[in-house]
Amino acid sequence: MRQQVTLQLSNGDVFHGGLIGAPMKASGELVFTTAMVAYSESLTDPSYFGQILVFTYPLIGNYGVPDMPSGFDVRSTIGFESNKVHASAVIVASDSAEAFHWTSRQSLHNWLLAQGVPGIVGIDTRHLVHLIRESKNLLAKVTPNSGGEKRLLGSLDTYEGEGFFDPNDHQIIREVSSSERKILGKGKCRIALIDCGVKWNILRQLIELGCEVELLPYDTDLKSVDCSAWLISNGPGNPEQTGGVIGEVKEIYEGDRPILGICLGHQIMCLAAGFKTERMAFGHRSHNQPVYLLGSKKAYITSQNHGYMVKDEDRPDDWEVWFRNVNDDSIEGIRHKSKPFRSVQFHPESAGGPRDTAWILHQFVAEIKRHAK
Amino acid sequence: MQNNFENRDIRKVILLGSGGLSIGQAGEFDYSGTQAVKSLLEEGLEVIIINPNIATVQTNPRKGTKVYLYPVTPYWVEQIIKKEKPEAIIGGFGGQTALNCLVKLEEAKVLQKYGVQNLGTPIETLVMTEDRDKFAKHLQSLDLPIPPSLACNTLEESLAAAKKIGYPVIVRAAFALGGLGSGFAKNDEELSKLASTALSNSPQVLVEKSLKGWKEVEYEVMRDQYGNAITICNMENFDALGIHTGDSIVVCPSQSLTDDEYQKLRKASLKMVHSFGVIGECNAQFALCPETSEFYVIEVNARLSRSSALASKASGYPIAHIAAKVVLGNDLISLRNPVTGITSAFYEPALDYITVKVPRWDLIKFQGANRNLGSTMKSVGEIMAIGRNFPEAIQKASRMVTEQEGGLSQRVFRDLSEEQLAKQLEEPTDTRLYAILESFRRSFSLERVNQLTRIDKWFLAHLKALIGIEFQIKDTIRESFGESVEEKLLLGFDSVSTETWKQWKSWGFGDQQIAMVAIEELKAGSFAKAKSIDAAELSLNIRKARNAKGIRPVVKKIDTTAAEYPSPSNYLYVTYEGQFSDKLPEDGKQGVIILGGGAYRIGTSVEFDWCAVSCSENLQKAGIRSIIVNCNPETVSTDFNCSDRLYFEELSLERILDIAEFEGTNQLIASMGGQLPNRLARGLAANGFKLLGHSSETIDMAENRSKFSALLDELGIEQPTWTAVSNLEQLNSFIESVGFPVLIRPSYVLSGAAMNVVYDHESLKLCLSQALEISQDYPIVVSQFLQGAREIELDGVASKGEIVTSIVSEHIENAGIHSGDATTVVPAQRLFVETVRQVKRAGRLIAKGLKLNGPFNIQFLAVDNHIKVIECNARAARSFPFISKSVGLNLATVATEVMRGEKPKLSRYIEDEMPYVGVKAAMFSFTRLQGADPVTGVEMTSTGEVGCLASNFEDALLLALEASHIPKPQKGVLVSAGMEKEKIKFLPAAEILRDMNIPIYATEGTGKFLQEHGFEVTTLPWDMDQILSLIRNRTVDLVLNCPKNFKATELSRGSTIRQTASQLGCSLLTNMEKIIVFIKALKYHEDTKPLDPLPLPPYRHDL
Secondary structure (H helix, E strand, O other): OOOEEEEEEOOOOEEEEEEEEOOEEEEEEEEEEOOOOOHHHHHOOHHHOOEEEEEOOOEEOOOOEOOOOOOOOOOOOOOOOOOOOOOOEEEEOEEOOOOOOOOOOEOHHHHHHHHOOEEEEOOOHHHHHHHHHHOOOOEEEEEEOOOOEEOEEOOEEOOOOOOOOOHHHOOOHHHHOOOOOEEEOOOOEEEEEEEOOOOHHHHHHHHHOOEEEEEEEOOOOHHHOOOOEEEEOOOOOOHHHOOOHHHHHHHHOOOOOOEEEEOHHHHHHHHHHOOOEEEEEEEEEEEEEEEEEOOOOOEEEEEEEEEEEEOOOOOOOOEEEEEEEOOOOOEEEEEEOOOOEEEEOOOOOOOOOOOOOOHHHHHHHHHHHHHHO | OOOOOOOOOOOEEEEEOOOOOEOOEOOHHHHHHHHHHHHHHHOOOEEEEEOOOOOOOOOOOOOOEEEEOOOOOHHHHHHHHHHHOOOEEEOOOOHHHHHHHHHHHHHOOHHHHHOOEEEOOOHHHHHHHHOHHHHHHHHHHOOOOOOOEEEEOOHHHHHHHHHHHOOOEEEEEOOOHHHOOOEEEOOHHHHHHHHHHHHHHOOOEEEEEOOOOOEEEEEEEEEOOOOOEEEEEEEEEOOOOOOOHHHOOEEEOOOOOOHHHHHHHHHHHHHHHHHHOOOEEEEEEEEEOOOOOOEEEEEEEOOOOHHHHHHHHHHOOOHHHHHHHHHOOOOOOOOEOOOOOOOEOOOOOEOOOEEEEEEEOOHHHOOOOOOEOOOOOOOOEEEEEEEOOHHHHHHHHHHHHHOOOOHHHOOOOOOOOHHHHHHHHHOOEOOHHHHHHHHHHOOOOHHHHHHHHOOOHHHHHHHHHHHHHHHHHHHHHHHHHOOOHHHHHHHHHHOOOHHHHHHHHHOOOOHHHHHHHHHHHHHHOOOHHHHHOOHHHHHHHHHHHHHHOOOOOEEEEOOOEOOOOOOOOOEEEEEOOOOOOOOOOOOOOOEEEEEOOOOOEOOEOHHHHHHHHHHHHHHHHOOOEEEEEEOOOOOOOOOOOOOOEEEEOOOOHHHHHHHHHHHOOOEEEOOOOOHHHHHHHHHHHHOOOEEOOOOHHHHHHHHOHHHHHHHHHHHOOOOOOEEEEOOHHHHHHHHHHHOOOEEEEEOOEOOOOOOEEEOOHHHHHHHHHHOEOOOOOOOEEEEEOOOOOEEEEEEEEEEOOEEEEEEEEEEOOOOOOOOOOOOEEEOOOOOOHHHHHHHHHHHHHHHHHHOOOEEEEEEEEEEOOEEEEEEEEOOOOOOHHHHHHHHOOOHHHHHHHHHOOOOOOOOOOOHHHOOOEEEEEEEOOHHHOOOOOOOOOOOOOOOEEEEEEEOOHHHHHHHHHHHOOOOOOOOOEEEEOOOHHHHHHHHHHHHHHHHOOOOEEEEHHHHHHHHHOOOOOEEEOOOHHHHHHHHHOOOOOEEEEOOOOOOHHHHHHHHHHHHHHHHOOOEEEOOHHHHHHHHHHHHHHHHOOOOOOOOOOOOHHHO
């Protein structure tokens, strides 16, 4: 019999389920993803930092989890997007006790246990989605019925006092960004990557395209950086809680080296360009977000994970909208009218999710090469 | 490849259907065709439907359409093009039949000649994906891996190819439905056998590396002409590669694939559809190595398929509806998904449940059919179950498909030894799932079952755990019941804890299944009284006990978005994995539940879905909330726009009670879905349901042989003499009194067919030794069998015992051929007015006597103006759509009006006002059923039907036969006329064949007989090789072979000829009456001018 866990929501609702993973107490923003695969990729995605992730697909852990890597490697780390679980806690309808995939080395439960992450099974996840959809900014607390230490996320105590932990109130970028500059890959195409919590697949893709990537901590003084292009990575939380990055980006806009922003990086680029951002009712977190390319009849299915979006009002003149969401028409990408600056809200690097927009990275690299000539 | 769409003004379009249902091409094409018709009508087009399948919803005469019930052949399509002058044609919604026809029309430049544009995927793509060699080359150019394979045109080439690739190999025939003529070969001998069959059906075969044991994964893809493509969903076969996907258990979405694997295959699917220039729907099949994740592309179907119907129902995305818009040139982005109302059609559904499809085989119906599963599809239908976990879904699926409440707890293989069980695991048959469960009951290890079956351990581990729960149920029963079983039964269940109930129910155990497991355990513990406990009754106690603990299911929506957006979807399922039901909109309407027919099978097919859809439409029209319960993904009734609420659920007392409680209604229609809902009627009535239409007493009296017989006696209506016997003496004394032949219906079937006609003591002995057991526990019903009798049907609707309308139809074949297999004509062609009077009068009396209040069908025999009643179905019948469309009156609609309590105007519609003659002919699928004797008899063996109308009987008959793949013979006819009587009957037909200069070949007896009567005949001695080579070499293109008697040698010789003809796709007729009318019609046809195609007139009540 599994230990009982209580899930307490900021709207007053309380649910009970069984414990998987570590018997820890945790709190965070309650979010859901409708992706049907890629649980290990999602849970290690730094963008989920401080969030309690509900999987709407009811059967999670089916193909197990490979050996957890200690650090990044182009080939051997497939299945992971960083070297630890960033979500505060996990909620699934049911988990696979055993996994048999040839790449699997452990069950979801054992992996979470080793990672010190609490999880709940046996909760009506579809009902949770209804609640999240209906109440803006739903926070939650996970409390095992007996004992349990508080889950620490980086330097943050996510289970403090009576209230709930809201990652968007903190400058969480510092918890997920690299602590020091580091060069990965080798090539003439030198990309300076402002690490706001980068997913490893961005690195894998760029390295496979023959680029050399320099990882920069988010608070790096960009004037000190020598590169042929900039990439502002994905990351968690509120784009306005990213310290000095926006200011730094404003400065690199003065130059004309290619810039690509992804997800949080897109929001940062938008803020730096003069757009406004706002918190969404319940975010886009899925593998099935359709976006269309403005001025064409072309659309793509994308992988997304964001709770903030760029507002349509007061758009700066020297930028244009590149992509919009097919379902709600929100801005999904922008580009500068004359300079090679672009950003997308979705994840062209995928992992998990569809690979339909990988061409954006290819185009970016081609642009850099063209620009370098 | 270039898209060939020219955006010109299209107003009229031809939509090709798939013809009569057969194995590999069944009800799924009524789903796709019907959605397409509705979708095209929305776009303001006039739609010309060509499909001889009269029982379908798509061939309903509706505003804006013209329906041509004609064979889907280049000849007829051209005639209809000439007449209708359409701008475009669509072939992607009518299966392989429609695509083959489209390709032939293109090759013959017919489309070009009449300026008809092909809408959808370019024809060169269709040709390329069907030509294995071209397909392979194309995929190589895309850098997509395909299994090493070689296309071969001869047997010698095939053998050489196998040598090069290495055994085992798989042989596939090009241009064939459902993998016809395909199979695995381990050596030269097996390959020779396979390849020669395949090559006789197809100009080319493919010899390919066998990937037995790999995972099989499919993706459903949709692409528009602007190059936007999505995958609707993927599906994973529970069975490893090696079993045709139509015969595999399939889950959606995939369960054991990682993101990397999922995306890799998705990407490959998209790459293919882009390069093929697909416009509309496409299905891609892959083999995935379970040890390395490498993959091969197996097959691409650039059209709607069985899989797309399944994907549509599994995901909630209306694939055919959207595909129809896309082939017209719409882009996916601006189309909305009508199911969600808010998402774009360019959106990949997110599922928050799992679906399991299980095929339905009726192999037991076909005497002698090989039950092993392989690369040729054999199933006749399927069901899909939805749950929030795999055990819940597969448990539902088992109960749905077997229609047995015991579900996965049925002990089919209880008596097998461990070795026999292992063999069942290794050599898959239609019952392997039950062998797997039995093996876990015997503690086989996961490892061992995986090695024997090659099924992924993820699935197997769940099944093993499920058996663990079954044992736990037994333990609980044993522990809590002790000695006094009966008193403690309810008490014992009272002591089951809330947590335990929750576990049992969320693992998918049904109330009655738990009851059966309990009773079995008590029996095993030799509790004397256990035997007297009724599982159905106990299940109600269980329901009470768990309700008392608050264990009830919840209702969830299928909305394609996993609840991300609010959705008006009415597509629902019931689950125990959840605490909250989705909120449904209040409509303030009174709700009526309509029970659908469940899996398609021999005897229950698309006809009953047509009835359910007509019924739902009528309820909606009357402002009633129509609530459909059904579990068959191939149906129209389970479409998003066919009801107000759709429960994709089990047709069982337990589930219907759940739904009724949730919906707050107790009104229910059980007479539209065929036998299964009818069987549930009594239990439903006993549990507080108000049956609309016939009362449960009426149904019971009609179904219960003794009660019905007593009623007929009371009414003074004759019936064939019958009795129930429970020992041999009783049987013999009955036969003595009525004489041979007799019809025997066992109540317990050991093997083979259930019913048999016995002509003499010898065949009786054979029947008793092989198929039948008589005992006190298993009595059999035996009745007099009238030879040479006409068979007549009366279909109609009655209201409170009064006939509202009734129509007489007649079988071409004499009595002894199941009505589902018989060729039927309306109006009757050869009946005396007096016979019709007697039939109608008997109908009135029976309606009054049974207090019929709804749809009915009564079957009669007539000999010399004397009628006898065979049976009465107090429900809608298989014949309803055929009769309704032929006479222009929708009987299902009229019946629904009656059931609603309306008084339809007494439309004493009389058959002699019909503008046309309608003929229904059966479609058989023996081509796929190796070992089965393709002969018709008292047990139904057809898989579908066609119905055609013409201004006279002969033309209607020829059309119907052509549509059922019996075209006019041109080369030669091979005759074995059977008994002396039949030989004499054949003489006028022989004359006609002579006049038509069609050479006659005959087996010895028939040949001699014909020669004696002055015919020029090539008589063949009983040298099977010589006889069969006539068929193989296509010297003859029609085989007429009537079984003489049921002696073993005759059966085997005749059967070999029949099987050869059917395996090689040569026309075959086995009934002398049908042969005679066919040949007479040929003569008539020769003497008249070509037929001008006529569309189906609208229903009179729609005018």
